[in-house]
Amino acid sequence: MQVTFLGTGTSAGVPVLTCRCEVCNSLDFRDKRLRVSVWIEVNGKSFVIDTGPDFRQQALRERIAQLDAIIYTHEHKDHTAGLDDVRPYNYLNGIRHLNLYGHPRVLNQLKKEFAYAFEDIKYPGVPLLNLQEIAFDGAKPIYIEGVEFTPIQVLHHRLPVLGFRVGGFTYITDVNFISEKEMEKIYGTEVLVLGALQHEPHISHFNLSQAVEVAQKINAPLTYFTHISHKMGLHTEVDKTLPDNIRLAYDGLKIRLPNP
Ligand SMILES: [Zn+2]
Ligand SMILES: [Zn+2]
Ligand SMILES: [Zn+2]
Numbered sequence: 001m002q003v004t005f006l007g008t009g010t011s012a013g014v015p016v017l018t019c020r021c022e023v024c025n026s027l028d029f030r031d032k033r034l035r036v037s038v039w040i041e042v043n044g045k046s047f048v049i050d051t052g053p054d055f056r057q058q059a060l061r062e063r064i065a066q067l068d069a070i071i072y073t074h075e076h077k078d079h080t081a082g083l084d085d086v087r088p089y090n091y092l093n094g095i096r097h098l099n100l101y102g103h104p105r106v107l108n109q110l111k112k113e114f115a116y117a118f119e120d121i122k123y124p125g126v127p128l129l130n131l132q133e134i135a136f137d138g139a140k141p142i143y144i145e146g147v148e149f150t151p152i153q154v155l156h157h158r159l160p161v162l163g164f165r166v167g168g169f170t171y172i173t174d175v176n177f178i179s180e181k182e183m184e185k186i187y188g189t190e191v192l193v194l195g196a197l198q199h200e201p202h203i204s205h206f207n208l209s210q211a212v213e214v215a216q217k218i219n220a221p222l223t224y225f226t227h228i229s230h231k232m233g234l235h236t237e238v239d240k241t242l243p244d245n246i247r248l249a250y251d252g253l254k255i256r257l258p259n260p
Helices: 055-061 083-090 104-113 180-186 208-218 235-239
Strands: 002-007 037-042 045-049 069-071 098-102 129-133 142-144 147-156 159-166 169-172 191-195 222-226 246-248 254-256
Touching: 002 055, 037 055, 055 083, 083 098, 098 104, 098 142, 104 129, 147 169, 147 180, 180 208, 191 208, 208 222, 208 246, 235 246
Parallel strands: 045 069, 069 098, 098 129, 169 191, 191 222, 222 246
Antiparallel strands: 002 037, 002 254, 037 045, 142 147, 147 159, 159 169
């Protein structure tokens, strides 16, 4: 199983348009953060979690040649806006609809935002999409193309958002609260990816010190922080202040894990 960080930035991305701070002006490639997403290759299948506005650019960079399903954490625009660009994957081997997995609330929002893809009579060439509900009932894993995904429900301010565990890999982006019941699903993970926005407190995201505290409680052999704002500071400066088993993720980083 291989996981690639397609993007590790917060909703505006880094650099931020119009900003002249040292992070936005940095020449280090690790300070260039597209909107957050990961690509998971497992058992010959290919999945992305979320399709933000940078999806096309990310798929080109990583040469994503196959896409079997898209799994959504939540409906915020920085996680959904690139959905129209999945069209070429509809025509790889004949014509094939792409399965989108998400909470019913998230799928309803996709239907509104991409209404043209769900009309009874579609304009030729629109994305071909099947909506697959993740009816979150607390504990049960779901199977996507034969791969087990365990949904983990967390809070993003008051919005319930899903994270996912696949074998030894757990991915939770937009979060500022994880209940003890959901923590049980995360314990024992080999690699944890967790959202950490910036140093200052925020209404809907863990800040750096809160994320470190949660990561240390889970105590995975390796934790990567993602969904990072320019306010976090320079990658190299911040990364060296973190405990040994916690790192800042960066765009293009790849992790290999055993198949689940
Ligand atoms: Zn987000
Ligand atoms: Zn900046
Ligand atoms: Zn969000």
